[in-house]
Amino acid sequence: MPSTLDPESAPGIAELGLWATVLRTDCVRMLAVAKSGHLDSSLSAADIVAALFYRVLRHDPKDPSWADRDRFVLSKGHAAPILYAALARHGYFPLADLMGLRKIGEHLQGHPDMGRTPGVEVSTGSLGQGLSMSLGVALAMDLDGREDQRVYCLMSDGDCQEGQSWEAATAACHFADRGGRRLTAIVDYNHLQTDGTTEQVMDIGDMRGKFAAFGWDSVEIDGHDMAAIVDALEATRGADRPAAIVCQTRKGRGVASMEGRFGFHGKPPTPEQAVEALEELEAKLASQMAELQLTRRGEEH
Amino acid sequence: MAGSGEPSATRNAYGAALLELGRDHAEVVALDADLSVSTQSAKFGAEFPDRFFNVGAAEANMMSIACGLAATGKRPYCSTFAIFATGRAYDQVRLGIAHNELPVRIAASHGGVSLGEDGASHQMIEDIALMRAMPRMQVIVPADYNQAYRVTLDSYTDDAPQYLRFGRPATPVVYDEVPAEIGDGADVLREGSDVSLIACGHMVWRALEAADRLQSEDGVSAEVVNVCVIKPIDSQTVLDSIAKTGVAVTAEEHRIVGGLSDAVRQVAAERHPVPIFAVGMGDEFGVSGTGEACMEHFGLTARGIADRAREALLLKPIVSHPPLHRPDWI
Numbered sequence: 311m312p313s314t315l316d317p318e319s320a321p322g323i324a325e326l327g328l329w330a331t332v333l334r335t336d337c338v339r340m341l342a343v344a345k346s347g348h349l350d351s352s353l354s355a356a357d358i359v360a361a362l363f364y365r366v367l368r369h370d371p372k373d374p375s376w377a378d379r380d381r382f383v384l385s386k387g388h389a390a391p392i393l394y395a396a397l398a399r400h401g402y403f404p405l406a407d408l409m410g411l412r413k414i415g416e417h418l419q420g421h422p423d424m425g426r427t428p429g430v431e432v433s434t435g436s437l438g439q440g441l442s443m444s445l446g447v448a449l450a451m452d453l454d455g456r457e458d459q460r461v462y463c464l465m466s467d468g469d470c471q472e473g474q475s476w477e478a479a480t481a482a483c484h485f486a487d488r489g490g491r492r493l494t495a496i497v498d499y500n501h502l503q504t505d506g507t508t509e510q511v512m513d514i515g516d517m518r519g520k521f522a523a524f525g526w527d528s529v530e531i532d533g534h535d536m537a538a539i540v541d542a543l544e545a546t547r548g549a550d551r552p553a554a555i556v557c558q559t560r561k562g563r564g565v566a567s568m569e570g571r572f573g574f575h576g577k578p579p580t581p582e583q584a585v586e587a588l589e590e591l592e593a594k595l596a597s598q599m600a601e602l603q604l605t606r607r608g609e610e611h
Numbered sequence: 612m613a614g615s616g617e618p619s620a621t622r623n624a625y626g627a628a629l630l631e632l633g634r635d636h637a638e639v640v641a642l643d644a645d646l647s648v649s650t651q652s653a654k655f656g657a658e659f660p661d662r663f664f665n666v667g668a669a670e671a672n673m674m675s676i677a678c679g680l681a682a683t684g685k686r687p688y689c690s691t692f693a694i695f696a697t698g699r700a701y702d703q704v705r706l707g708i709a710h711n712e713l714p715v716r717i718a719a720s721h722g723g724v725s726l727g728e729d730g731a732s733h734q735m736i737e738d739i740a741l742m743r744a745m746p747r748m749q750v751i752v753p754a755d756y757n758q759a760y761r762v763t764l765d766s767y768t769d770d771a772p773q774y775l776r777f778g779r780p781a782t783p784v785v786y787d788e789v790p791a792e793i794g795d796g797a798d799v800l801r802e803g804s805d806v807s808l809i810a811c812g813h814m815v816w817r818a819l820e821a822a823d824r825l826q827s828e829d830g831v832s833a834e835v836v837n838v839c840v841i842k843p844i845d846s847q848t849v850l851d852s853i854a855k856t857g858v859a860v861t862a863e864e865h866r867i868v869g870g871l872s873d874a875v876r877q878v879a880a881e882r883h884p885v886p887i888f889a890v891g892m893g894d895e896f897g898v899s900g901t902g903e904a905c906m907e908h909f910g911l912t913a914r915g916i917a918d919r920a921r922e923a924l925l926l927k928p929i930v931s932h933p934p935l936h937r938p939d940w941i
């Protein structure tokens with residue numbers, strides 16, 4: 311288990327990429343069994359979530375309520391499977407629980423529920439509320455006089471269409487000195503939503519420019535370039551104002567049949583699609599493993 | 612397609628009837644918030660793209676835009692999930708639509724817990740209460756596809772703001788064809804003499820099934836009343852039924868606070884008090900599971916209704932002979 315507490319043992323870029331693939335396979339399995347849920351939304355965010363949970367976030371799975379931990383808020387709550395996969399892989403709850411997704415009597419709800427699932431910081435699922443919730447967490451960190459502690463909020467295109475997100479964006483800057491500076495908003499800008507492309511449905515345009523206009527420290531990166539993700543996330547630590555990382559992503563990333571394509575939102579894979587997706591991801595995993603061993607061997611010599 | 616004997620979702624009837632309205636009336640416009648396939652407004656959007664506005668995930672914006680359209684002579688139909696139509700946009704609906712008494716139709720799909728797997732965040736169980744409390748807002752909960760088709764068509768001719776609640780799952784029909792009218796809003800679907808089962812929405816076909824059970828298992832004759840218009844409620848039909856049977860069970864896919872049960876209880880309390888038991892959601896949120904598993908989990912079933920009716924019937928002999936005056940030995 312890679313520790314995110316010890317910088318010495320922090321996984322490198324290649325290893326993070328591998329974990330992202332592992333999380334993707336978990337999502338495919340979960341959704342195939344649940345026969346319900348948002349697969350492509352989860353795959354889109356896999357690289358970002360892997361970078362956070364395996365490297366950037368300071369958290370302790372053995373002590374989910376550790377007071378000094380960073381917080382992760384999944385504003386796009388419908389991508390719950392990717393969060394559940396990351397939590398299970400870190401031991402917040404048994405991996406086997408993933409197979410109970412969306413079933414009656416099980417704790418893994420369709421959308422994250424802080425009252426049921428260890429490691430879920432706040433319940434989400436109604437778009438547009440996550441950034442305000444994250445700001446509240448950040449303000450509380452200042453009130454508690456905490457040192458370098460941060461809140462990472464993962465948002466979607468739909469989140470950015472909700473007016474409340476821009477109320478939060480305004481307030482985060484206004485309250486920068488009182489906690490707002492602790493906020494990192496990550497936009498999973500995959501240009502697809504329920505009814506079509508964002509350009510067709512409701513174009514949100516230049517997200518980097520919009521956050522910048524609201525006073526945020528704002529960058530735009532390729533949301534599947536692991537080195538860029540890690541760099542951008544790590545650069546926000548210690549910032550004196552809230553930071554936005556606009557990630558250009560592809561919905562369904564890693565599964566060729568859905569990647570970047572409209573028509574899969576909220577649709578679970580059929581058994582055949584799931585098998586095909588798993589074969590593709592397992593092949594990817596094998597090549598990532600081989601690559602990792604090569605780099606490790608290279609380091610030894 | 613109008614009229615069908617097959618199980619179908621009430622939201623499908625909305626989509627089909629909205630399309631018909633669009634063909635007949637140029638001032639009908641439709642709005643949605645990135646859920647147009649789920650709510651079925653996409654059918655209208657495909658045929659009338661120039662009269663369709665998808666605002667993205669921005670429900671508050673949608674309601675206030677609808678206010679502006681209606682204030683300028685259009686007849687807007689706004690669709691999204693019940694949770695977002697009422698919860699997210701309450702103030703926008705309140706001031707812009709209800710207070711101004713504008714003919715905006717809020718077509719709220721995925722009401723209740725039967726939407727299933729999405730879980731508590733999406734399962735709206737207090738929308739009827741919220742919309743009933745709002746001045747000038749009518750609240751309409753059709754029982755099946757055919758009735759949903761009728762209420763959507765009829766909404767055009769009414770000038771009041773309306774909240775229309777539709778559901779996600781396909782459910783059996785209780786009307787063999789699209790009814791000719793909604794009348795005063797409540798229908799006696801089955802006559803009976805021992806107990807009134809007063810239901811709305813997805814609970815109506817279950818109430819009919821409960822009546823069958825009560826008849827065959829207990830020899831009890833249950834009357835089934837479908838209350839489609841919850842506000843303003845058809846108090847005469849409700850009163851006639853409870854005066855006849857002397858005891859009632861209400862059934863709704865909603866909190867037992869503020870919805871159908873309270874509407875019926877208010878009528879009864881003032882004009883003909885009888886014991887009224889409620890089937891619905893207690894002080895709790897929904898959970899993830901299949902739609903049917905969720906209904907089962909919260910007792911929103913024919914068995915749940917029949918069991919409550921049995922409890923209510925136990926009370927009947929006691930309360931039907933109340934001491935009307937002080938006994939003279941006191």
Ligand SMILES: Cc1ncc(C[n+]2csc(CCOP(=O)(O)OP(=O)(O)O)c2C)c(N)n1
Pocket residue numbers: 348350351352354386388435436437438466467468469498500502503504561575644645646668669695699
């Ligand atoms: C307030 C609110 N409105 C509507 C929805 C229904 N909904 C769920 S996901 C979604 C949009 C999905 O697209 P996007 O936000 O871009 O997410 P992603 O592409 O990352 O899946 C919508 C409208 C919701 N969850 N919350």
Ligand SMILES: [Mg+2]
Pocket residue numbers: 466467468498499500501502503561
């Ligand atoms: Mg998107």
